Amino acid sequence: MLNRLALVMFSIISALLFIMICLLVLGYNPLLFFTQGLGPAITTSRGIIGALSLATPILFTGLGWIVGKKAGIANLGLEGAVYMSALAALASGGLLKLCIGFHQLLVWLCAAVAGAVWLLIPAFLKYIIGVHEVITTLMFNWAALYLVGFIIIKFLRDPAWPMFSVQILPSARLYPLFGTGSATIMLIVGIVFCVGVQVFLWQTRLGLRMRATGWNEFTARTLGVPTSYLQFLSFLIGGLLGGCAAFSLTAGMPPYWRITDTADLLIGHGFNGIAAASLALDNALGVLPGAIFLGIIISGMRFAQIYMRIPPEIANIMTGIILIVIALPEIVDSIVRPILKKREVLYAKKS
């Protein structure tokens, strides 16, 4: 347990150190990055609300990745699922006219189902033919990115602004939780989902079988667990969770409530979700701090963009370094193991 926590801390510290060295080499002042980048993101109310709102979709995609990972598949298609579910949310929220509570639920349902439907094809290819899911889902992400542009211009275009989609109607919108900013009720739903996924994976029979599939597929199949079917199911659950992320990015994104044809608002949430889940070491409850941490980083980069004139994509460097370090548990083990051994020796002497 100690060395796993040390791994997370080590990855965060190494990411921070790396970005500071990067900025120093390129001629920026790395201390400004803390005082004017990450500082306002933690201390000011605007920064905190921004971080929470950015963390909301990452929560859902992180949970989707974890459900897939526990069943032994790498569900990289969450990125594409978010794009396509956003289209479904815009279509059902912008074109239909319904009463206020019912409309929001319907939009949510449409988004979630659209995410699952989009992942049906990679899931079927994995289930029936056995095509590796990493490649099909990565291809589908790119296909979805371009399809968003086509469908928005062809069907969901705002007549006044050709590059924007239709706006979600007031009856289907979610409103800010704290008065301002874009943190909505979906943040609380996300926290509930964290607990729900944890209970599902560790307390139900289906969850047990899913974990058995991911732990050792051959043993599970020998013991009578329908492994292919469970992997198929975990794909679809990932799609549903990706749809929830898309719902929070469209209906739950005040002041916009819409997207552009290049899908700027939607890009990157699938992969950031993977980073959050890895920071949580694939624990569903741990996704919450992981997602909030990534939200703070992205929100801090937006402040840094204003004050230091660096591109906001710099957040990707940090998530990349975090993923790289988390993928190498051996490094931290080699540092921590001698310390643990020393402590064991001390305990042995005392007793």
Added chain:
Amino acid sequence: MQKKAELLATLSIIGLLCLVFILAVVFLGKTYTFNLFLLGIASMVPIALAATGELLCERAGLFNVGIEGTMLLASLTAVWGAEAAGHWAVGILTGLITGSLIGGIFGLAVTYGQGNQLLWGLGINLFAQGTVALLLLKAFKTLTFYRVPAHLRVPQFIIGNSTLSWFSLVGLLCAIVLYLVITKTRYGLRARAVGLSPFVADTLGVDPYKLRISAAIVGGITAGIAGAYMSLDWTGLASATLIQGRGFMALACVKFGGLNPLRVFGGSLFFGILLAAGMWLQNVPLTSAIMRQGGSYLFLSLPYIIVVLALGLFPYREPLAKTIGIPYKRG
């Protein structure tokens, strides 16, 4: 039975391509068809180069998703190197060195570091996106793209009214050399052995760690050349959105070709023509009605969907390297 199915798949793909070309000649004339062919060759090169290196990695049991990020970083450093030295050859060399460095670090991380290869690759991709955006702003003072000066572009040979890069020959050469290496040399035999069973290879005196690192370096070098080709030769741009999934397409190509270099080269030609068709359809008079309603996005998305369908229709069932993606631990 297996051979027959493979033959059928190959023939059907060739037939499909021929049909497309014949239809294009009949309906659009020779110029448009010739342009599609040249564009297909040009967009085949990065996929073929990246796929050959990735093929050696997969033969040795490594699964490198990070070639997309490697290509992106190499495309930027190639432009930087060419600017600094004033010659395109130095640019290509810089791209190659960048690729080999990333490949070498990847190899070290997943052998001695026992790393998770998939997460490592995703991390490199994210890292490359951020770094390229930062370096573009710092080195070239731009947020979107930087146009490479004409005298730094790689010289090309002229065919008719159009030009073709000699890198297309390099792609073919790479595939043939890799085929010979894998089937005829001692190194290729050892690489296959390490991919099939590192335990057995280790007991017979082949060091799986060193062999995997060397394979990862070769994979990084080819990805680096592919990235340098994208920026210095074909597009002449340095941008954070230059690669657009071509590295992932190379991964699909390796699976599509069933780890056989020549078949992988054929697959990369198929995927290259698909990608080229996505760009080419935007300028064809037939499609102007769709183009007015956002058709450019539709045509760009089609190649990726067809790749997935092709993977589903013609899956390669022969067992590939068995330990792919699993770190090998000694002892």
